Amino acid sequence: MPFRPRIRHVALAAAAATALVLSGCAASPSGSDETTAASSDAFPVSFESNFGTAEIEAAPTRVATWGWGSTEAALAVGVVPVAMAQQSYGANADGVLPWVAKKLEELGAETPTLLTDDGETVPYEEIIEAEPDVILAPYSGVTQEQYDTLSDIAPVVAYTGDAWTTPWRDVISTVGEALGKSTEADAVLADLDKTLADQAEAHPELDGKTIAAVWDVGGTFYVYKSADPRVEFLSALGLKNAPSVDELDNGEAPFYYTLSYEQLDKLDSDIILSYSDTQEEADAFLTTPTTKALPAVGRGAAAQVVGTEFIAAVSPPTALSLTWGLDDLVASLSAAAAKS
DSSP: OOHHHHHHHHHHOOOOOOOOOOOOOOBOTTSOSSBSSOOSSOSSEEEEOSSOEEEEOSOOSSEEEOSSSHHHHHHHTTOOOSEEEOOOSSOOTTSOOHHHHHHHHHTTOOOOEEEOOOSSOOOHHHHHHHOOSEEEOSSSOOOHHHHHHHHTTSOEEOOSSSTTOOOHHHHHHHHHHHTTOHHHHHHHHHHHHHHHHHHHHHOGGGTTOEEEEEEEETTEEEEEOTTSHHHHHHHTTTOEEOHHHHHTOOSSSSSEEEEOGGGGGGOOOSEEEEEESSHHHHHHHHHSHHHHTSHHHHHTOEEEEESHHHHHHHSSOOTTTTTTSHHHHHHHHHHHHTTO
16 A cells, blocks of 8 residues: 555554564565575465465565565665565655665666555556565555455465564564565564664663654544554664653554544653644644644644654664664654653
């Protein structure tokens, strides 16, 4: 589903359980049928999901990715899919995210076939034409019906738990094992974890501070719960989801809920983190009477993520995007912490 609806509704009714690790090898940087390297993982292997078991008999050589993050994870371990979901939020005119385009250039690879993603349907015919022998969708919103149809094309590695809640680390390790590149995936994770640890060490002012991640858009106020991967990402910097986030949870969805403007004064946290497509929206968040009722906004302890590319990079982060806007995010959080 397109990134904007996911971020806003689930990552907004639609960016935001742990997926089991999978297995496989992958396509060459040119997207051909050639395997780039010998598999370091044993085959055959099975992967459980909410919808069934994916049986991968041998190392795949043609990989399709669907949802969010699996494309970046594949590229991070040196594998270029033959087909990947087109992105509409934070992407270029072709539907390719900037960090994906950069990595493809680094690998000397052509852009894979872009699968049409309208937020509702799966482009089965486009996937059939790509002839994948595995479909990676560990962070996605595929349904049972979609899973069953896709499974007629190739084994589908989906998710356990709720849709759009697979932790970003699990997406990387899952995809790495699916491609027979667990060692490479572990190295990617180690590098990212070190980057986050270094940021946390450099900013002790964040340690133990409570935070509420929110998005005020179109007259609806969204609050992200601890099940949302973007919140889990913030915890790696030493922050904690504010108790008020759980206290006000109305059970609307697994990783977010909406809050009436009349209740915003109850959403207490040391820091409020808001997401806004434009600077105009970001400014309005700090000055509109309804959102000024937020205790953290009243103190000036508001951090902001502004712009579609920046939001896409951290909502939630992926193997390639985590470092894309990290310095700016931490700087904004640090400034807010100083006023908490």
